[in-house]
Amino acid sequence: MGESKENLAAFLELRNVDVARGERVVLHGVNLNIRTGEHVAILGPNGCGKSTLILAMTCQLYPIVRPGMRVRIFGRERWDLTELRRHFGVVGAGPMGSELPGERTAVTSGLDVVTAGFFSASTLWPNLHVTEEMRARAWEALQRIEATHLAAQLVGAMSAGEKRRILIARALVHRPQQLLLDEPSNALDLAAQRELRETLRGLAREGTGLVMVTHHLGDILPEIERIILMRGGRIVADGPREQLLTEAKLSGLFHTPVRIGRDAEWLHSW
Numbered sequence: 001m002g003e004s005k006e007n008l009a010a011f012l013e014l015r016n017v018d019v020a021r022g023e024r025v026v027l028h029g030v031n032l033n034i035r036t037g038e039h040v041a042i043l044g045p046n047g048c049g050k051s052t053l054i055l056a057m058t059c060q061l062y063p064i065v066r067p068g069m070r071v072r073i074f075g076r077e078r079w080d081l082t083e084l085r086r087h088f089g090v091v092g093a094g095p096m097g098s099e100l101p102g103e104r105t106a107v108t109s110g111l112d113v114v115t116a117g118f119f120s121a122s123t124l125w126p127n128l129h130v131t132e133e134m135r136a137r138a139w140e141a142l143q144r145i146e147a148t149h150l151a152a153q154l155v156g157a158m159s160a161g162e163k164r165r166i167l168i169a170r171a172l173v174h175r176p177q178q179l180l181l182d183e184p185s186n187a188l189d190l191a192a193q194r195e196l197r198e199t200l201r202g203l204a205r206e207g208t209g210l211v212m213v214t215h216h217l218g219d220i221l222p223e224i225e226r227i228i229l230m231r232g233g234r235i236v237a238d239g240p241r242e243q244l245l246t247e248a249k250l251s252g253l254f255h256t257p258v259r260i261g262r263d264a265e266w267l268h269s270w
Helices: 050-057 110-119 132-144 160-171 190-206 247-254
Strands: 010-021 024-035 040-043 070-073 088-091 178-182 209-214 226-231 234-240 260-263 266-269
Touching: 010 050, 024 050, 024 209, 024 234, 040 050, 050 178, 050 209, 088 160, 110 132, 110 160, 132 160, 132 190, 160 190, 190 209, 226 247
Parallel strands: 040 209, 040 226, 088 178, 178 209
Antiparallel strands: 010 024, 010 070, 226 234, 260 266
């Protein structure tokens, strides 16, 4: 990929970052470092700025330029976005994510959607030149998450869980070092949530770094050891899961009494 190990040692460095959406400043004074390969969960109530932070990480939103502000991704402050997307994968929120084809969904196969990840496209449009290597890499990505049975299936006929697996495979075609997931279990039933979490555990064990945005404790995999708490567009805590995933901390974060249950390695809340 052309980058030195030194440059790739730090996935993300944010210093004094403010981000606006329209006329409103959504992120305030964010300072954050994430190492390449690190597993991190970003937790907070709806509207706290979690998804905006992901958009800033992926250069879909740009910070307000102010003295002392700095954004570095894999050691660089400037990137060609097509090149940057080869280093990390992104899986959006919602039942279909943000990158599945719209009007072409009914006639697009799972393998085509995954292959389209090479072009940052939602589907394989006629003008795109697809090589045999791309097809092989797309098949490899489906194999990594045990989803080759979805290769020939039309996306329009897939369940929400199957669509989410296709989006994960699409994000893996470049063999990225870091995977960013925004509310990964949204709109999934219990069986699909379990399958998704086991898939993500496998990727974590293989060495793919995970940065997960969520407000569900059940999404926080046992492999995730670092927790970032957000409220009101600010990072209010950053540290080990044992210190931050407590009833007192989460009750304060969500402004409601939170009880935490533990089942083997997993947590759940009510």
